[in-house]
Amino acid sequence: MIKTKQIAIVGASGYSGEELVHLLLSHPHAELTAVTSRQYAGQTLAQIFRKFAHHPRARGLRFSEPKAELLAKQAQIVFLALPHGVAAEFAVPLLQLGCQVIDLSADFRVRSAAVYKDFYAHEHPAPELLAQAVYGLPEVYRAQIQKASLIASPGCYPTSILLPTVPLLRAGLVQPTGIIADSLSGVSGAGRKAELDYLFVECNESVRPYGIPKHRHLSEIEQELSVAAGTSVIIQFTPHLIPVNRGILTTLYLTPAKATLDQVTACYQAAYANEPFVRLLEGKALPDTKNVVGTNVIEIAWRLDPRTGRLIVMSAEDNLVKGASGQAVQSMNLMCGFPETAGLI
């Protein structure tokens, strides 16, 4: 008999907060007891997100001001869906009060406070916690996640890049140099922000790169790739904005280290054949975001180009699910001893 856990979400009014609400309302072993939002405090969940109004478990929920002491009484596990810098302010007291914390911001993803400052342009707000945070990528850190009290849930772009790349680097099948990741993201990746750049008319019938050449997500991507490779890895990363609500499609350009296509295929099968949320594509199939949107699945396909000798690996995920909230729930399942797929299939 699995024991239900009480759950709170701090910052539940952004897109990833909303997706967390969606997933946790239907989770068989979670009871959502608190949702916070400074902007909407006092209003019911159903008033702000009308689509939840028909969920029986949404009925009592009302947005509150985020207060760590109260949250610690309401929940054993707290998700933080807050901007970087702000998340750490809540993580510190919540951990002290005995909660387990799953942070969807970037605050605890980078192990070095110096790297954090380099990429995020301010001092790390709680460097003393960095050592205990576990990077919440279950396919890579499952055992550590199971024992963690503080999860740094990965970013959307990092997930789409790390899952296809880490096994190959670990196995030494690709060079750790010269890696290129070209990514396309839906507009929800920009968050629920009232800015001209993200208006319908400005995004529809538009495609554009942005944030190059030094996107903040590079800090966690390169950290994890370096761990996998056993050497420092610097990559090229180009994000683009495309007119879809959800979805990230990443195309990776890798240089094989004398590896054959069969070795690559075997490596992926060894790493992921039993993973519940990794879909290795066979035959002529190529990733398509429409096959993963609304799910916690990442699709991966690969081709060895005989003309160039390069290995092309492509992945597709839902930026708000496997790229954010679904993955965070997957970590929660592991931390709580729930079935890893609970509430996610």
Place this chain on the structure above:
Amino acid sequence: MIKTKQIAIVGASGYSGEELVHLLLSHPHAELTAVTSRQYAGQTLAQIFRKFAHHPRARGLRFSEPKAELLAKQAQIVFLALPHGVAAEFAVPLLQLGCQVIDLSADFRVRSAAVYKDFYAHEHPAPELLAQAVYGLPEVYRAQIQKASLIASPGCYPTSILLPTVPLLRAGLVQPTGIIADSLSGVSGAGRKAELDYLFVECNESVRPYGIPKHRHLSEIEQELSVAAGTSVIIQFTPHLIPVNRGILTTLYLTPAKATLDQVTACYQAAYANEPFVRLLEGKALPDTKNVVGTNVIEIAWRLDPRTGRLIVMSAEDNLVKGASGQAVQSMNLMCGFPETAGLI
């Protein structure tokens, strides 16, 4: 006083044919005298493309069966907007009958019949014409286009890749090896074909790579890059389908040959500062297809990444204008001695 030319379009019912009609109806020195379509023969232009019904010059036009002898009487210049393999069937008699031919298919883009067969999987239908065909990229072959009788107008992807790359290769500023072109295309690039893959529901909220690793456009891209580099060039090219009607966004990954950013900038300015349809972006601006859709302009921006040493070049164009019909009209202007921007600005 500029003398008006009579113009015919063979295959005017596809997307690039429709765009040719649009451009030529408003061209100050062109008179559209014939449009052909086997499917719609006998119907008026306005019945099939209602949006042209209000153009005074569209009123008399009716689709006819394509017949070279008749076309040669109706027009001095004939655009072929036909599938590859079919275009050559019309080019041969039309040239013999004294017409100038601007072919938007791939039939005359590749100079070698063997390469054509390798990429298009059938014998070249008119290899004897390959020597006289001029690749219709005005920024590269302006002088030759002015004297040509047969133009092989470039493909949409090739244009988006060649214009940013050729000047750098010519100047020796980038290595001819290891070039990667990652391209995103709107759905009109697939043509007006009733196939499940291109239904609204299958494309909307979807992003996907396709046609890798050996897309047919590679044949002309590598041919032209090799000419520019003075050595054989093999590139990596990954096209993706994104849910917009029009537009191609290409991101190029290049390796500088000891070049500085200033040298790259100077090279682009020398090549394109006076080009009427190339927009070099300054400052923080990055290409966005919404700024070029409906125009014959290609936008180009570049960044030297100090972390990786790589040169990132990005371009945006309208696949149906600069990537097809607009560029073909630009070639026509050059062939006829019209102002190069006539009917295009």
Place this chain on the structure above:
Amino acid sequence: MIKTKQIAIVGASGYSGEELVHLLLSHPHAELTAVTSRQYAGQTLAQIFRKFAHHPRARGLRFSEPKAELLAKQAQIVFLALPHGVAAEFAVPLLQLGCQVIDLSADFRVRSAAVYKDFYAHEHPAPELLAQAVYGLPEVYRAQIQKASLIASPGCYPTSILLPTVPLLRAGLVQPTGIIADSLSGVSGAGRKAELDYLFVECNESVRPYGIPKHRHLSEIEQELSVAAGTSVIIQFTPHLIPVNRGILTTLYLTPAKATLDQVTACYQAAYANEPFVRLLEGKALPDTKNVVGTNVIEIAWRLDPRTGRLIVMSAEDNLVKGASGQAVQSMNLMCGFPETAGLI
């Protein structure tokens, strides 16, 4: 303890068939044992609909040729997601073999074979079954559905029109004359058909009315409105195609029969306050398809215009869920004695 039922879907490769698969794979009391498709017979479900590949219950499923005798051995309940005219061919033998049949086509929605012929332009294929078919609108025919062996599941437009209108007509609060229904539908409503009209490029950035003035759905709409009003009702119905994948937004123009706004509100509350899938909007809220897409909920709002005296009622639903497959599953739940919301919330 609820006993699981075995379920088959005939015609599982269209959009409503696909949505049925989606709903039934996760249904707590249903076991999907057979999916048929002439086109895809022999291929696995996961090969055709990759997004189901990760569902544990999808693994054994393979498309088969539809054969009534075999289906009757595999399933107790059979959903027919077939074109009108074809559905009846399967309904007849399946009922004889003891299956319960839920038909998503129009074949059994109209009680009169003559009306069917008038609107569908061919003889009714099984008029002897019309008397036993129950119109599967649970909010109206719940008791009958619970005892039915043949369900005629309503069309998408009819659901969006009937649920807002039937209670008002029954209560005599609006005139049965002069009703206008103006509806906007996503492109999935046209089915998975390779036709030029439904290509991405032809639908994106396009809005258009179609099928006026005598759309086939009028036959079932007017039948049910007439029952509710106790008199013959003829309505005006204008469908439009809009560039979204899913969703129907219907705006109804009604003439109050001396009713006040409070009476209308009270009527809706009496009819629907306890309905699990009807959301009556309060305050300033108006229906928005994005709040119902992916759910079995229909949203309804109403305004009495003091300037014109007219009652405006608006509804929003997902055409593939409440407008098709979700509603069919809701009927299945009622027929089987499952909780009505099983597998739907």
Place this chain on the structure above:
Amino acid sequence: MIKTKQIAIVGASGYSGEELVHLLLSHPHAELTAVTSRQYAGQTLAQIFRKFAHHPRARGLRFSEPKAELLAKQAQIVFLALPHGVAAEFAVPLLQLGCQVIDLSADFRVRSAAVYKDFYAHEHPAPELLAQAVYGLPEVYRAQIQKASLIASPGCYPTSILLPTVPLLRAGLVQPTGIIADSLSGVSGAGRKAELDYLFVECNESVRPYGIPKHRHLSEIEQELSVAAGTSVIIQFTPHLIPVNRGILTTLYLTPAKATLDQVTACYQAAYANEPFVRLLEGKALPDTKNVVGTNVIEIAWRLDPRTGRLIVMSAEDNLVKGASGQAVQSMNLMCGFPETAGLI
């Protein structure tokens, strides 16, 4: 020989201002000499709207602060693309300084200051000018526009409703009572405003009514319909927001006054057969915004429903062209004695 006029645009940074710039840059008899924007004053036109950077006539243009005295020196004709209430502040001094003014706001559309206050909730800012303002609908007020110094250019919804309805009311072919206008608008109709409701993610895959039952545009619609009918007309109007950048599709429900379909057709042909921007659809064709987007054309089709006796009239226009800036340029052409289609075809 047509004499060129100098033109200024006040408020050139919104969507209709941007469209005015687009049209006037290519106008054969207009010279755009000033564009104002408080927000962007000091920046070049090309910096803000990069797509104009390649237009030779855009090169010298720089946004300035709007100052009537200066504008009167720079231009003979001034377009006001400002919010209502603000436009009048500029119209008063500009007229005094001898300019002709074409106002795209609502400030001078309603002839009664009391009606204005009723719908716009503030006192009319310049009631003394109401008598001299001409409602800029060329198909209705051509002669008056030719002699006007102040044009109140119609709103986007009003244009889509008035052009199909006015001729029928004038001819007494439809009843002046019970008129319903159901309209669908692209998101650019909401203006370039950084509000959550108009974010890509909130509009894409969404359809919603809004602003009912008393939209501000009703004031000018009913005024003009009343003039046409010779009696006071009150209509029902329901606007909806749909996920396209541009386009309005209006469906009108009218009651014939003993008119036959042939009489309606004859009425439209008499009114519009020679109009350069009205396209009367024949045969089975129905309006589609994609056939008018980017043009100054309005498409109109009509059906008499034998089942209900009602007349259904549908129209499609580009909300930013025939619904705003194109129509304003059409008025300018009339005021200046230019060919009416100059710069618009």
